[in-house]
Amino acid sequence: MDWYTFLIITHLIGTVLGAGGATFAEIFYLKAKRDGVIEPLEIDYLKTIYFILRIGLFILIISGFGFLLLYRLMGNGEALLNSKLWAKLGIVVILVLNAFLIQAKKIPMWLGASISITSWYGALILGAWRTLDASFVSIIIIYIIAVFIVAGILELIKKYLKIPA
Amino acid sequence: MDKKNKIIFSITIGAIAAVIFITAITVAADLYLPLKDWLKNNFHHHWVGKSVLAVAIFFAVSFFIKLLPINIDDNKTEKVLKLLFWLTIFGSLAIFGFFVWEALLK
Amino acid sequence: MGVLSIFLVVHVISGVIGIFLFGGVALTALKQKPSFKMLRWFSLLGFLALMISWTISGGYYYVTYYGKAIKPIIKAGAMPWVHSIIMEAKEHIFLFLPFLAFLAMLILWFYNESLAEKPKLKSAVAAISFLIMVIGIAMILAGILISGAASR
Numbered sequence: 001m002d003w004y005t006f007l008i009i010t011h012l013i014g015t016v017l018g019a020g021g022a023t024f025a026e027i028f029y030l031k032a033k034r035d036g037v038i039e040p041l042e043i044d045y046l047k048t049i050y051f052i053l054r055i056g057l058f059i060l061i062i063s064g065f066g067f068l069l070l071y072r073l074m075g076n077g078e079a080l081l082n083s084k085l086w087a088k089l090g091i092v093v094i095l096v097l098n099a100f101l102i103q104a105k106k107i108p109m110w111l112g113a114s115i116s117i118t119s120w121y122g123a124l125i126l127g128a129w130r131t132l133d134a135s136f137v138s139i140i141i142i143y144i145i146a147v148f149i150v151a152g153i154l155e156l157i158k159k160y161l162k163i164p165a
Numbered sequence: 166m167d168k169k170n171k172i173i174f175s176i177t178i179g180a181i182a183a184v185i186f187i188t189a190i191t192v193a194a195d196l197y198l199p200l201k202d203w204l205k206n207n208f209h210h211h212w213v214g215k216s217v218l219a220v221a222i223f224f225a226v227s228f229f230i231k232l233l234p235i236n237i238d239d240n241k242t243e244k245v246l247k248l249l250f251w252l253t254i255f256g257s258l259a260i261f262g263f264f265v266w267e268a269l270l271k
Numbered sequence: 272m273g274v275l276s277i278f279l280v281v282h283v284i285s286g287v288i289g290i291f292l293f294g295g296v297a298l299t300a301l302k303q304k305p306s307f308k309m310l311r312w313f314s315l316l317g318f319l320a321l322m323i324s325w326t327i328s329g330g331y332y333y334v335t336y337y338g339k340a341i342k343p344i345i346k347a348g349a350m351p352w353v354h355s356i357i358m359e360a361k362e363h364i365f366l367f368l369p370f371l372a373f374l375a376m377l378i379l380w381f382y383n384e385s386l387a388e389k390p391k392l393k394s395a396v397a398a399i400s401f402l403i404m405v406i407g408i409a410m411i412l413a414g415i416l417i418s419g420a421a422s423r
Contacts (some may be wrong), residue, residue, distance in 0.1 A: 047405050062287065066282065072418045076422075078419055165381075171295070172381070179370075187363060187366045187367060191363040216330070237379045239389060243391045250402060253367050253406075256367065264356045264359045
């Protein structure tokens, strides 16, 4: 197995744990809030999911830098200036800062949850969509719009399931 | 607790001294080339010199403050930690701003 | 992979790990009931990782190779400002981090569980660790830009 294949596999594992974790964190959070009370067992499940999500993020970041190092050392350093890569980096930075804002309770949950989900799937799509040719600014604009669309969808889901605010 | 507080207080002052020193010598060595040459001649590389001197100042100042006969409480420790936080931000912006000025406006 | 490449890899990976761990310290310290064991070990490992990134790997790579081989390429290329602004800022601002990291680690190991009774001190550790992470992220992004500019 060469380094590139190893990094792809590792990066995918990180994505599965991270994006999957973020998805199930939101699902379990909504389920827990449905009866208006978040019980200790539900908190425990959420803590476990967040722990796995952070492991996924760690694997993703380390393997991501593995790719960047590989490009650099194999003489393909130009790839490090790619606008799609920088948009992905920007989204990952927003994802990390969002985690702090949520923990410090400095961001409303509706926005924090939306940024989390949109960031994970945004990074996933940017990584998978090899042929995408877009500028950094256009990707970020679409990302910001997507955050509010996802926030709207989550609100609709909460209303449909009659989840209290 | 008082002893621990004093150690933390001393090391925080040491860190503050290191941050101020790094910011000052970064700007000074670029503006006054004999200083940069002095660092290079004595430490093989100017950056190594800045690193070594910053560590020396950190330990020297920390040790000196620790020896002073002053009473330190939680309040004083928290204040200097806050000062360190803001000085680090200021130092980072100052260094970045200096190199922008030097590269684009000088 | 040559020896210098190994130094570059160790510099990047240890730096990223160090910054991630201090991010973990900041996030954990923000909790009402943090795991002090996690705080202590994250801060110690984070400090060691940053020291490796600073001295053994990054420092050696920078002093022996960057100035001679990479800097001229960047300065002669399409983005000379990447050296004069980004690299110059990076190599000096980075020097703040080991001192902040040492201090955060010391506070956590000194006070341990008793930090729970000192909320302001706990907040200060969270703030300093967060600052390490933010500056660290800036360092990482700068490093990617520098590596990219060296290819142009």
